[in-house]
Amino acid sequence: MHNPKLKVIVADLSESRIDAWRSDALPIYEPGLQDIVTDIRHDENETPSKESRQSNLHFTTNVKDAINESDIIFICVNTPTKMKGSGAGSAPNMRYLESAVLAIAENATSDKIIVEKSTVPVRTADSIRTLLDANARPGLKFDILSNPEFLAEGTAVRDLLYPDRVLIGSESSPSGATAALTLENLYAAWVPRERIIHTSLWSSELAKLASNALLAQRISSINSLSAICEATGANVQEIAHIAGLDQRIGAKMLKSSVGFGGSCFHKDVLNLCYLAESLHLPEVAEYWHGILKINSWQRERFARRIIHKLNNTLTGKTIAVLGFAYKKDTGDTRESPAISVVQTLLSEGAYVNIYDPQVTPAKIYEEVAMPAYHDHIRISANVYEAATGAHALAILTEWDEFCSGDAPTEKRHSVDSGFASNVATPATKSPASSRSVSPSSQKSSEDGKARMDWAEVATLMKRPMYVFDGRNVVDPAKLQGMGFSVESIGQAL
Ligand code: UGA
Secondary structure: OOOOOOOEEEEOOOHHHHHHHHOOOOOOOOOOHHHHOEEEEEOOOOOEEEEEEOOOEEEEOOHHHHHHHOOEEEEOOOOOEOOOOOOOOOOEOOHHHHHHHHHHHHHOOOOEEEEEOOOOOOOHHHHHHHHHHHHOOOOOOEEEEEOOOOOOOOOHHHHHHOOOOEEEEEOOOHHHHHHHHHHHHHHOOOOOHHHEEEEEHHHHHHHHHHHHHHHHHHHHHHHHHHHHHHHHOOOHHHHHHHHHHOOOOOOOOOOOOOOOOOOOHHHHHHHHHHHHHHOOOHHHHHHHHHHHHHHHHHHHHHHHHHHHHOOOOOOOOEEEEEOOOOOOOOOOOOOOHHHHHHHHHHHOOOEEEEEOOOOOHHHHHHHHOOHHHHHHEEEOOOHHHHHOOOOEEEEOOOOHHHOOOOOOOOOOOOOOOOOOOOOOOHHHHOHHHHOOOOHHHEEEOOOOOEEEOHHHHHHHOOOOEEEEEOOOOOOHHHHHHOOEEEEEOOOOO
């Protein structure tokens, strides 16, 4: 992918963010990312000896110069859900995108290809065209392409290097086709051309929302079935496995959980609902709203199950929350199911010991946003500290270290990028890893990940010992054999 002739400029208004990108402490945790932005030089013994930024990768806050120097501009700004005004709570907030387009219009002195990388509503390219026509220098040519991002956090590098597909939407004109080919040639440096798909701008814009909505729908579907399993004695993992063997259904995105989180699914399904409502399609909007309704209900159901099992009173009891990120291998907490579960536990009077290997204490307090309960939250440095004196453990993120070893969990693929020779793992990068965990208290599993020692945890907890597994990462039979009472999603034990 490294092409010395190609200059890549990452421009952002935030000085602190650009400083972080320039430093060795990148602003986000993502396995393999450090290697993408770093050129590992080897000495004559082929051992990595010196790290430096890739010579063609630049970070700057000088947006004006970055625009002028570039032939292709990717707009990668946030499009969060609007919090006030018309469409508040469901429409995307387009102000960052508008200001990026205005910056291009005001500063461009040559023709540009503008690529929508951000997730945007359908027909955003129309609004971009209108803004450019009204504000750019006359005589300049702008081609607008849609090139949605399909990577998932935690596997972003792998998804970038080995994408299922790259989608390019363009205007149906000779100039649009040429611009689309220019972008295709960029990707063709590492993506097989048959995986690069060309469509109209509108299909491309809608395909991104549709893909995320369909993925979210699968999770809500399996989660709705998990409730039936708990009531009937069926096992949701068996149901997902059996259904997934049908090739028309497929096995992926059918892991029942405490609910989906992240910055995308919730926001994109809301956007789809908003779009349907604006198009006077209330039945369609209602259908997709149902996906979000099941997701909130699944979180509430999980929290209620903890309360119910602990004799309907949490006052003065301690719950150890293992994992706060919305999924493993990321420090991202946006829309994490842990937020509402912790809020419910606190409002029931519980003390909550929270451990996550990648989420900072400040972020946890900010997300929980219940200052009156701060003295009921204790941030733990590791699993054992969190478990000490706890009446129950609640697993809310599927970090590998929480697995009991034999539980069925998705096999991790290594990030074999050609650059990724020192992929950081939670164990090596974790803020907790520097804290006092005795090596004897951790076990190494087949995949080399440190696993928590459940036998040691059993010596630290109050009796009876409850485990509420919101990610189905522990083997209930094994833990029951060690004296734990296990409550898994979609299983009545
Ligand atoms: C999602 C999509 O998977 C990406 O294709 C898309 O590019 C991205 O949104 C985006 O729009 O930027 P992401 O949110 O990073 O990616 O992560 P996912 O792996 O999709 O997981 C989302 C949530 O669903 C997590 O909370 C995860 O724990 C949960 N999940 C996932 C389940 O509960 N069950 C599953 O089977 C899979």
